Amino acid sequence: MFQRERIVQYVMGELDEAEQLRIEEQYFADVEFLGEIQAVCGDLIDAYLTGAMPRRDRERFEKRLHAIPFLRAQVETSRALFQYAQTAATERPEPVRKQRVPFVGWWASRQSFWPRLAWGGIICGLLVGGVWYWQRTRQSITTTPSVVAQAEATPTAIIPPPTPSAPVVAAFSPDPLTKSSVPSVVASLLLSAELTRSENQLARLLIPKAKGVVRLQVELSAGAQPPYEVVLQTAQGQHLRTWRHANIVHSPMGSVVALDVPARLLPKGRYFVALKAGTAPLQKFPFSVEPR
Amino acid sequence: MTEDSLPRSKVRSDLTPESFTQLLSALHQERTQAAEQYEHIRQALMVYFTFRGAFDPLELADETINRVARRVTEGKEIFTQNPLSYFYGVARNVWREVLAHPVTTQPLDEAPSLDKHHSPDPHELLMQAEEQRTAEQRLRCLESCLQRLPSQDRDLMLAYYQGTGGAKIENRQDLAARFGITLKTLRNKTSLLRGELALCLHRCLGAKER
Structure with a gap:
């Protein structure tokens, strides 16, 4: 058996007791081998978090995560490291700044009452405007398929996060890497397969300078079947994020998958979202991002 | 015992x-x-x-x-x-x-369902809020644990975890070259540091729970 495969089986808990004892004796005696076990474990965690692990291995690994509490702790550590490092890379020239406020604590950091009230007012305005815009956009999609749907970061163009009054609620479990991100939507864009766009008619997303989350809403075509997998890439093909395990809620007006992406991950440029639904062919939704 | x-x-x-x-x-x-x-x-x-x-x-x-x-x-x-x-x-x-001896069992997280059609219920929202609180705490602990590392190790860890996909691989190759070590050494070094950070986080989160 190849060494790496043997180590993977050890990490996954798939060796019999005798073989497990042999491995344990080996790493107690050989520091190199111990290092290899830790490194392979790190590779598996990385692959799991970045969506590079094949589905079957992913299921094996998740079973193991449920059985091994400290492995779960290591996965959470790596997840936090990925998030922290990405934020650090986009926010600061230096890797670590002492008084940094973590991204997830953004809202909590607004301690005083009046800024909260002001933000609350803005968000309420966005919610109302978003519902109105959503309904208008949905109507225009069904009546005039050639209309380009675009949402700009103005109060009337922002589609709200799911609320009890929103007509379509798309709950989409994010990939392991982004599971803990906090949605505070600052702009939103509807991407629909029914709309044909030429190169100079790309759906355009205008992002304000504020920190927060951009919501991309991908319309599911009629008859789309799970499992769903959505990938966000730059036009040059650089992978940015993968989402799996969609929980889709259907409404009479259709179904939408909402993808929350930190605004700072989308600098000016062209991107596309690729949607894989069941056995249907891959659908691509191009769009461009511009600062507002 | x-x-x-x-x-x-x-x-x-x-x-x-x-x-x-x-x-x-x-x-x-x-x-x-x-x-x-x-x-x-x-x-x-x-x-x-x-x-x-x-x-x-x-x-x-x-x-x-x-x-x-x-x-x-x-x-x-x-x-x-x-x-x-x-x-x-x-x-x-x-x-x-x-x-x-009997060991206290830990509750397991539920595996996510692949095609569950539902609206979020109050319990679910509560769980999400709890998850968010833990994630925030974890990030605060991580920040404090990173501060305890020697600055070179801290920079190494933050650089190692930047990028995804192809960019991540290139980034790690550059990083190994910058530190004058092989990719294997880099991988071993970061897995050790990650273990240390996981322990530090484990203690930090445990302390906050108590």
Whole structure:
């Protein structure tokens, strides 16, 4: 058996007791081998978090995560490291700044009452405007398929996060890497397969300078079947994020998958979202991002 | 003795500076080599208890080291051939004791359903809020744990975890070149540091829960 495969089986808990004892004796005696076990474990965690692990291995690994509490702790550590490092890379020239406020604590950091009230007012305005815009956009999609749907970061163009009054609620479990991100939507864009766009008619997303989350809403075509997998890439093909395990809620007006992406991950440029639904062919939704 | 009933306060306080020095001397006459061997033992114990499924591998690793240190302090000749094998033997005894008694079970997270059609209910929203709170706490702990690392290690870790997909691979290759080490060394170094950070986070989150 190849060494790496043997180590993977050890990490996954798939060796019999005798073989497990042999491995344990080996790493107690050989520091190199111990290092290899830790490194392979790190590779598996990385692959799991970045969506590079094949589905079957992913299921094996998740079973193991449920059985091994400290492995779960290591996965959470790596997840936090990925998030922290990405934020650090986009926010600061230096890797670590002492008084940094973590991204997830953004809202909590607004301690005083009046800024909260002001933000609350803005968000309420966005919610109302978003519902109105959503309904208008949905109507225009069904009546005039050639209309380009675009949402700009103005109060009337922002589609709200799911609320009890929103007509379509798309709950989409994010990939392991982004599971803990906090949605505070600052702009939103509807991407629909029914709309044909030429190169100079790309759906355009205008992002304000504020920190927060951009919501991309991908319309599911009629008859789309799970499992769903959505990938966000730059036009040059650089992978940015993968989402799996969609929980889709259907409404009479259709179904939408909402993808929350930190605004700072989308600098000016062209991107596309690729949607894989069941056995249907891959659908691509191009769009461009511009600062507002 | 169950995992829960292991003497928490004794586990770490047992290893006095004197008994630790005696233990190192018993491992190797050269202090540097003794320290390296001690680090190997500690890491091996962590891996052993982690993959045996211990809830707190650090505590059991400490318990193992304390038992050996106690015997050394008592003047017992224990390392006949290979000290590491001796630690392994003691670790197996510690784990047998854990298995021989009922262990407090930990609640498991539910695996996400692939195609569940539903609206979020209040319980679900509550769970999401709790998840968010833990994530925020984890990030705060991570920040504090990163500050405790030497600045070079901290920079290395943050750089190592930047980028995804192809960009991540390129980034790691550049990083290895920048630090003048091979990719394998980089991988080993970061996996050790990640282990240290995981332990630090484990303690930090545990302290916040109490």
